[in-house]
Amino acid sequence: MSTQKSQRQWGDYLQAALPKIVVAPTFITTLIFIYGFILWNAWLSFTKSRLLPKYDWAGLIQYERLFANERWWVAAQNLLIFGSLFIGICLLIGILLAILLDQRIRAEGALRTIYLYPMALSFIVTGTAWKWILNPGLGLERLMHEWGFEQFTFNWLVDSEMAIYTVVIAGVWQSSGFVMALFLAGLRGIDDSIIKAAQVDGAGLPRIYRSIIIPSLRPVFFSAIIILSHIAIKSFDLVMALTGGGPGYATDLPATFMYSFAFTRGQLGMGAASAMMMLGAVAAIVVPYLYSELRSTRRG
């Protein structure tokens, strides 16, 4: 009798604990593989690790070396150039396409599919394609010559001053359709009656877009910028496929810098330090965003 009762108690206890048991593996993996690893990486960044990890505290030596490294500053500057152009142009093309597509277009579905398909491709594929198109000898340059523009030269891919802009070209091609999708969803969410009222008041379409529709898309701008800057900071594969970081290290981004110092040049500590810098950059952008998202979730 009493064993039966305690068995039932155990069963109830198990039932009650079941949800926690089920999420426990994910919880533990998250703690170890995300937060534990971040701490581990942080620790590595405070050591003298080179080819092999060492765990003796060495203070900020790796950060000092990082900040004294010219290549790191090239990477940081490139991120700034690439990031701002990538975000700006993607937003511009994305908004424009979304507005045009929102004019009761006949083949909207097909056009949307075309604009968005690059998003399904790997950055390696995109990089490979654009590397060929922008090929200084046989690519765009040859095509323009054939079309009669004999003076046309296009050698950005091998020009260390201009190569970073080829990364922008390919990146924009891949991601602007996605921004279009975000804004189109936003446009569809706007109440038609506001627009009708403005039209009745005699406002023209450009005016309506400028002073009513675009301001009301502020949250979409917010998400799009967050996502695009996140893509920019993490950009790695596109550069690897398109320029390999070259010529020299002219198109290095923090992500390619980290990879090459941590995994090919045997500078674990410095690689770890540069990864911490990337984490810091992402956190500066994402934490305010997540904070507002989570707050609105709780309210909702």
Next chain:
Amino acid sequence: MVNQGQSSIFSRLAVYGALSLAALYFLTPLFVMLLTSLKTLEDIRSGSLVSWPEEITFEAWQMAWTSACIGVDCGGLKGYFWNSISMVVPAVVISTMIGAINGYVLTQWRFRGSDVFFALLLIGCFIPFQVVLLPMARTLGFLGLAGSIPGLILVHTVYGLAFTTLFFRNFYIAVPDELVKAARIDGAGFFTIFWRILLPISGPIIVVSVIWQFTQIWNDFLFGVVYSAGDKQPITVALNNLVNTSTGIKRYNVDMAAAIIAALPTLFVYFVAGKYFVRGLTAGSVKG
């Protein structure tokens, strides 16, 4: 009136013109890739990006698949394609299953701390993976999984969980509480409710999660290049090696054929189930 009609026809034309131009911009690279992959090398050297092939040949495709040199191994992409498949399938299935049950707990069986758990997990969507690369490399070595496909499956599963959980959590949160409460009163247990009530309505979100994970993992390069070696590399890494090998003649037609082969699975998924793909993109980025 007439004037207005004319100007509206004109502006319609302008809108369609701009949209077609944009379509051309997005399609041209794919078209150029396809065209180049069907040409011979001489044809490429004498023609231009958009010139029609003198004769259409599938030699480059054949070579990319079976005999192109990737590093020292000249067996084409074939093996790497299968590497990617054997990495993607388990990783997608496992991460989607765990994500589904996590989402179920986080919405229907909330406990003290479950919100904190979700927030901790959500942040995991955003970290730049560079920050876990080194510790993970040590861990995989310690587990004896370095340079192997099971190692990649583990990595992709672990770092995919945040997204799959997010998908299912945002989907199940719309399920009315009464449904699950009534089932609980009827004595249905944890797993019964999941199997009988939640799972049968989960079709769309399972598709979203599978497509998202499939695309992400298939297209991944970072984990692939860091955690795999030799003939165990996924296709994106092999493609990059193939294209950026500096020895021998540059076979642009083979490069393009290889790039299309690497892109085909995700392109196929996109054209078949684009609607779900877009849902994944927006759910993964903007709160659903």
